[in-house]
Amino acid sequence: MSLSALSGPRIRSITEAGLPYETITVEKLTPLIGAEIGGADLARLSNRQMDEIHRALAENLVIFFRDQHLTQEQHLEFGRQFGELHLHPAAPHEPGHPELMIIKADENSVRANGEGWHSDVSCDEEPPMGSILYIKECPPHGGDTLFASMYAAYDALSDRMKAYLEGLTAIHSGEHVYRGMFAKEGVADKPSYPKAVHPVVRTHPMTGKKALYVNRGFTTRILGIPVDESEGILRYLYEHMENPLFQCRFRWQPNSVAFWDNRCAQHRAMWDYWPQRRYGNRVTVKGERPV
Numbered sequence: 001m002s003l004s005a006l007s008g009p010r011i012r013s014i015t016e017a018g019l020p021y022e023t024i025t026v027e028k029l030t031p032l033i034g035a036e037i038g039g040a041d042l043a044r045l046s047n048r049q050m051d052e053i054h055r056a057l058a059e060n061l062v063i064f065f066r067d068q069h070l071t072q073e074q075h076l077e078f079g080r081q082f083g084e085l086h087l088h089p090a091a092p093h094e095p096g097h098p099e100l101m102i103i104k105a106d107e108n109s110v111r112a113n114g115e116g117w118h119s120d121v122s123c124d125e126e127p128p129m130g131s132i133l134y135i136k137e138c139p140p141h142g143g144d145t146l147f148a149s150m151y152a153a154y155d156a157l158s159d160r161m162k163a164y165l166e167g168l169t170a171i172h173s174g175e176h177v178y179r180g181m182f183a184k185e186g187v188a189d190k191p192s193y194p195k196a197v198h199p200v201v202r203t204h205p206m207t208g209k210k211a212l213y214v215n216r217g218f219t220t221r222i223l224g225i226p227v228d229e230s231e232g233i234l235r236y237l238y239e240h241m242e243n244p245l246f247q248c249r250f251r252w253q254p255n256s257v258a259f260w261d262n263r264c265a266q267h268r269a270m271w272d273y274w275p276q277r278r279y280g281n282r283v284t285v286k287g288e289r290p291v
């Protein structure tokens with residue numbers, strides 16, 4: 001994301017925190033994370049609604065919309081209003097639309113997308129800022145998605161642990177995640193997958209708040225400490241961040257949309273509905289190098 005994208009309406013919307021919303025409704029799922037937004041048709045948004053959606057995302061980390069009827073183009077266009085779109089390094093996409101990732105599980109699946117806790121594509125040098133998942137078909141129950149606040153997980157660490165983590169960096173690797181993952185969907189493997197080094201604690205560029213930034217999916221090793229120490233610390237941090245106190249859980253209906261901020265939230269999809277089918281598309285917005 002360019003620096004100019006961080007000025008103007010985005011900054012203004014954050015500074016309005018605490019004021020009532022005028023053009024949308026915002027119903028929190030929990031005090032710390034998640035809110036359902038009403039009164040917004042994502043295919044037709046006023047500038048004021050866009051500002052308020054920005055602000056609702058910054059305040060709630062993940063926001064949900066019901067009963068949306070978007071064409072593929074409208075889904076992409078909604079994403080573009082938040083920045084350039086990200087191309088997934090491995091996952092299948094809709095024909096003719098490389099930015100429209102397919103999220104699908106049915107009776108033939110041996111896996112589903114996002115079954116473990118992760119932040120999307122954190123193995124990229126510049127991991128995506130946000131992901132906009134539009135589920136079109138889902139079972140009557142099951143297939144929920146869990147989200148966890150990495151601000152809350154960071155805040156709840158002891159001062160000693162915060163001091164210890166300060167300045168540490170970790171390797172995030174896509175290799176073990178993506179190699180062979182989409183073979184069944186007919187996607188050939190690439191020669192290599194992204195790998196990056198990111199700070200263990202990052203500062204959110206819009207809110208200025210600190211968030212834990214290691215995840216079970218991609219983070220393989222904290223640098224600058226012995227391997228066994230890295231394993232021990234990562235194991236502790238993963239257990240810590242999976243405390244239900246930091247989470248919300250979204251129950252999908254057909255035509256729901258979830259928009260999460262990968263910089264401060266992790267998520268995990270529940271594949272508890274086999275052999276039923278769940279289908280949708282994800283549009284992913286590019287982000288910046290974590291600092």
Ligand SMILES: O=C(O)CCC(=O)C(=O)O
Pocket residue numbers: 103113114115120131133144145267268269270282
């Ligand atoms: O299917 C879901 O609920 C989430 C899957 C996932 O991890 C993603 O779309 O990034």
Ligand SMILES: [Fe+2]
Pocket residue numbers: 114118119120267
């Ligand atoms: Fe994901």
